[in-house]
Amino acid sequence: MECVGCTACIDACNSVMDKINRPLGLIRMASENQISKKQPFRINGKIRFYSVLLLALVGLMSFLLLSRKSIDTSISRVKGQLYQEVGKDSLSNLFQAKIINKTHSDVQYELRVEGDIPGTVKMIDTKHHTLKAESLSNATFFIAVPLDKVKARSSKIRISVYGNGQKIQTITSTFLGPFI
Numbered sequence: 001m002e003c004v005g006c007t008a009c010i011d012a013c014n015s016v017m018d019k020i021n022r023p024l025g026l027i028r029m030a031s032e033n034q035i036s037k038k039q040p041f042r043i044n045g046k047i048r049f050y051s052v053l054l055l056a057l058v059g060l061m062s063f064l065l066l067s068r069k070s071i072d073t074s075i076s077r078v079k080g081q082l083y084q085e086v087g088k089d090s091l092s093n094l095f096q097a098k099i100i101n102k103t104h105s106d107v108q109y110e111l112r113v114e115g116d117i118p119g120t121v122k123m124i125d126t127k128h129h130t131l132k133a134e135s136l137s138n139a140t141f142f143i144a145v146p147l148d149k150v151k152a153r154s155s156k157i158r159i160s161v162y163g164n165g166q167k168i169q170t171i172t173s174t175f176l177g178p179f180i
Contacts, residue, residue, distance in 0.1 A: 007029070010028060013026055069168070069169065070168070071101055071102065071109070071161065072100045073169050074098050074171070075097045075159055075171045077094065077174060078095065078096055081093070082176055083176045083177055089147050090144045090147055091145055091147055091177055092142045092145070093175050093176055094140070094141075095140070095141055095159075095173065096139070096140050097111065097139040098136060098138055099131055099136070099138075101131035101135055103133060106132055106133055107130070109129055109131055109161060109163050110129065111141060111159055111160070112162060113158070113159055113160075114159075114170065115158035117145055117155055118145065119143045119145040119175075121141050121142070121159070122142045122143075124140045124142070125139070150175070150177035150178075153177060154174050155177065156172055156175070157174070158171070159172075
């Protein structure tokens with residue numbers, strides 16, 4: 001049978017040696033030099049290096065876990081869709097959002113257009129504004145922008161995600177308009 005490193009033999013040997021009044025430590029975790037030269041265990045450079053490396057990795061993992069976003073969103077225009085004219089005074093684009101809730105509770109969310117180009121968000125599915133705990137939600141929506149605010153064929157538009165009334169994230173996407 002092969003040794004699996006459980007150290008049960010050390011405990012068994014020590015208990016037998018204690019019963020027959022002999023010195024303990026006949027079987028122990030030690031190098032040949034420590035046994036022959038009767039040197040105690042010392043922390044050498046390799047042990048220090050790996051200890052510092054382990055502490056750095058634990059610190060990095062802790063930082064990454066504590067600084068992660070509780071809600072993460074990716075927004076993109078629906079592929080193959082150009083702009084749509086809404087009435088005579090505005091244009092709209094169709095967008096899709098993937099929203100991940102990494103918390104343990106449901107979150108009410110809202111999407112708003114902010115920045116230089118004003119616009120309104122019109123959700124296609126108006127019943128669902130709640131992200132279930134620890135889940136991924138897909139949302140499809142239109143953004144309508146006044147025609148006089150569209151100055152180029154392709155404009156950058158900023159969409160903010162609000163969760164429970166607080167701004168969580170701002171995503172920049174592209175808004176398409178007519179050739180000008």
